[in-house]
Amino acid sequence: MNLLDLDFDELALTLDLSPSYRVKQLYSGLQAGLKIQEISALPLALRQELGEKYTVGVEIIEKLVSVDGSMKLLYRLDDGNIIEGVFMPHDYGSTLCVSTQVGCRMGCAFCASGIGGLVRNLTSGEMLGQVLSVNRLKGGPLERNITNLVLMGSGEPLDNYDNVVKFLRLVSSEDGINISRRNISLSTCGLTDRIRQLADDGLGVTLSISLHATTDEIRRQLMPIANKYSISEVVDAAKYYFNKTGRRIIYEYSMIKGKNIDYFDVKRLKEITKGYPSHINLIMLNPVKEKHLEGCTKSEAERFLGRLHAEKISATIRKSFGSDIMGACGQLRRSYLDSKKE
Numbered sequence: 001m002n003l004l005d006l007d008f009d010e011l012a013l014t015l016d017l018s019p020s021y022r023v024k025q026l027y028s029g030l031q032a033g034l035k036i037q038e039i040s041a042l043p044l045a046l047r048q049e050l051g052e053k054y055t056v057g058v059e060i061i062e063k064l065v066s067v068d069g070s071m072k073l074l075y076r077l078d079d080g081n082i083i084e085g086v087f088m089p090h091d092y093g094s095t096l097c098v099s100t101q102v103g104c105r106m107g108c109a110f111c112a113s114g115i116g117g118l119v120r121n122l123t124s125g126e127m128l129g130q131v132l133s134v135n136r137l138k139g140g141p142l143e144r145n146i147t148n149l150v151l152m153g154s155g156e157p158l159d160n161y162d163n164v165v166k167f168l169r170l171v172s173s174e175d176g177i178n179i180s181r182r183n184i185s186l187s188t189c190g191l192t193d194r195i196r197q198l199a200d201d202g203l204g205v206t207l208s209i210s211l212h213a214t215t216d217e218i219r220r221q222l223m224p225i226a227n228k229y230s231i232s233e234v235v236d237a238a239k240y241y242f243n244k245t246g247r248r249i250i251y252e253y254s255m256i257k258g259k260n261i262d263y264f265d266v267k268r269l270k271e272i273t274k275g276y277p278s279h280i281n282l283i284m285l286n287p288v289k290e291k292h293l294e295g296c297t298k299s300e301a302e303r304f305l306g307r308l309h310a311e312k313i314s315a316t317i318r319k320s321f322g323s324d325i326m327g328a329c330g331q332l333r334r335s336y337l338d339s340k341k342e
């Protein structure tokens, strides 16, 4: 069992330690990113006993550091599965990109995480473990380096709803590492029922929707989920989310040659974003060798951005990190798994 799956009350109930302050010592140690054996406030015999029965679920096994200061990380889970994450330093703090599933069943054409399909959901503790282990890596056990989270690693967060919601509660809890939910962004390919549920559950995180096309026809070529939900259904759910939470909607938009960056796309984006606060994150497509999609050039991207601005659409080109270290979603994990096959 992974102790990070438990909140403070669940930990106290499950372990029933005596004296009771031991639970607090254990919980603080875990939240500082320590392994059970390293929590020196606990007696050695208790550490050994707990270490034999329980784990903390996630271990960093590889770290690639980019010239831009970002890091790509590979984590191993207790059952041997491998997931990945990206650490990105900013002026205002540091962001960690968190994975929510091993693999993904959504099969988006521009993404390496979906190749091979879904292996399994991550537990809430395995998501928390990613944050705690990187905090520890960056600044030592007591320094909380990560200020922002994006749930944009492998997996569709809303396809693992209960575990993701529990993770959001754990990571933002006042007696845990207390990352503000305003600093957490959840990215979805557009599961409309779940978007409404997330709005109703009142978690207040930023909702980021992978749009990537302005017509259902093109979106269906890029994202199989578009066969289930049309763009207008996704936009309705986005408006519902804004009306419930007051949070501006972010649309992710990978610019793909010949697919989604012409004049008519600008006009349709104006319709899609009309009447509620939103922002478009334009993404320079990182080529994925298994797929056959071509990104646009820098000047084409800037021309598209200029056209959006001319229509008063809020948009920026997303800063890309780690292109020298396989920064795109799923690439490092795939190359690790391929190397194990050889």
Ligand code: SF4
Pocket: 104, 105, 106, 107, 108, 111, 112, 113, 114, 153, 154, 155, 156, 189, 329
């Ligand atoms: S982009 Fe996201 S939802 Fe689509 S396959 Fe990749 S991980 Fe899954």
